[in-house]
Amino acid sequence: MAQFETYRNCFKYVRFRREDGIVEMAIHRDGGTALWDFGLSGIHRELGDAFAAVASDPDCAVLIFTGTGQAFLTDIDVGDVTPDELKGCAFWDRIYREGKTLLQNLLDIEVPVVAAVNGNAFLHAELPLLSDIVLAADHARFADKFHFPIGVVPGDGVHVLWPMLLGPNRARYFLLTGEELAAEEAKRLGVVGEVMSPAELMPRAWALARQIALKPVLTRRYARVALIQDIKRRLLADLSHGLMLEGMAWVAMQNASSQ
Numbered sequence: 001m002a003q004f005e006t007y008r009n010c011f012k013y014v015r016f017r018r019e020d021g022i023v024e025m026a027i028h029r030d031g032g033t034a035l036w037d038f039g040l041s042g043i044h045r046e047l048g049d050a051f052a053a054v055a056s057d058p059d060c061a062v063l064i065f066t067g068t069g070q071a072f073l074t075d076i077d078v079g080d081v082t083p084d085e086l087k088g089c090a091f092w093d094r095i096y097r098e099g100k101t102l103l104q105n106l107l108d109i110e111v112p113v114v115a116a117v118n119g120n121a122f123l124h125a126e127l128p129l130l131s132d133i134v135l136a137a138d139h140a141r142f143a144d145k146f147h148f149p150i151g152v153v154p155g156d157g158v159h160v161l162w163p164m165l166l167g168p169n170r171a172r173y174f175l176l177t178g179e180e181l182a183a184e185e186a187k188r189l190g191v192v193g194e195v196m197s198p199a200e201l202m203p204r205a206w207a208l209a210r211q212i213a214l215k216p217v218l219t220r221r222y223a224r225v226a227l228i229q230d231i232k233r234r235l236l237a238d239l240s241h242g243l244m245l246e247g248m249a250w251v252a253m254q255n256a257s258s259q
Contacts, residue, residue: 004060007053013043014050015068021061022209023054026068029077033069036123036146038095039079045098047127051105061220062209063113065128066202071119072128076146087254092247099156099243106130107232110221112212116205117183118198122146126161132227133208134192136183137201142191149178153249155242160234165191 004023008016013034015026027034027043038044054063067073078086085091106113107130115128117136123146128134144162147154154175163171166189173179183195196204212220 001058002053002056004057007050007057010053011046011050012041013037013046018060020210021059021213022064022206023057023060023062024064024066024206025050025054026066027073028068031068033071033075033119034067034073035075035077036073037077037079038098039077039081042077042079044095044102048098048101048105051102051109055105055109060111061213061217062111063109064116064202064205064209065113065131066116066205067118069119072117072121072140073124074120074122074145076123083258087251087258089247089251092251096240096243096247100239102127103130103157103235103239107228107235110224112209112220112224114205114209114212116201117142117192118201122180126157129161129165129191130228130231132224135194135196135201135205135208136186136192137198138183138195139198140183140186141180142183142186143178143180144175145178147246148176151249151253153242153246155244155246157235157239157242159242160238161231164231164234165189 004018013027013029015028017024029035034043036043054060081091113131114133115131115135117128117134117140119137119139120141121128122143125142144154144158147158158175162174166174181191183192186192187195
């Protein structure tokens with residue numbers, strides 16, 4: 001079992017703090033807005049390990065998951081991956097394994113998770129949206145800009161979660177067009193629970209976390225387990241398939257572009 005002090009400073013792109021048993025977990029790049037780096041030492045690799053550390057922390061009562069800066073996640077950095085590596089199966093095999101670990105470890109956290117979406121979430125918005133309570137700053141917008149809009153199959157979990165949130169027809173439109181959902185529209189559609197000013201976002205997240213933390217330990221844990229069971233079942237059935245479809249199309253696109 002991981003203790004907070006054993007993992008709090010272990011990650012380059014994840015910042016932790018803890019107060020009253022509540023763990024706050026913020027993704028970042030050098031203290032500013034995070035970049036989705038899928039290099040060998042990038043956030044794509046380490047975020048799954050960070051979720052695993054929280055999942056195995058017996059003293060974590062509630063997790064708050066957020067970003068740093070003016071946006072949650074809007075851009076990609078290929079990191080130390082070379083153009084030739086992008087064309088190969090070895091690279092995609094790693095992404096396939098890390099992609100499964102990322103979502104599985106997030107859903108293995110057996111305490112309630114409160115997401116505070118601090119700004120635009122244009123890639124991997126499914127990460128905060130897999131939380132039990134989702135709050136959004138009023139300037140935040142949700143979209144999937146880095147799959148189909150740039151020629152990539154939306155298969156790394158977005159193909160499972162967005163149809164659950166929006167319904168099958170609206171979700172397919174959303175994923176195939178790169179549509180942006182403003183925070184208030186996301187609330188109207190049931191994607192997020194509350195919308196507020198950026199100044200109010202983290203105080204509200206902490207207030208809700210403290211409210212949840214007052215409940216008995218097993219009530220907190222088992223409520224999370226009960227409420228995410230169907231999501232885990234759907235991802236178990238479809239995540240690997242989607243990742244492999246995404247990988248096959250990715251490798252074909254990379255090789256075609258070099259010819």
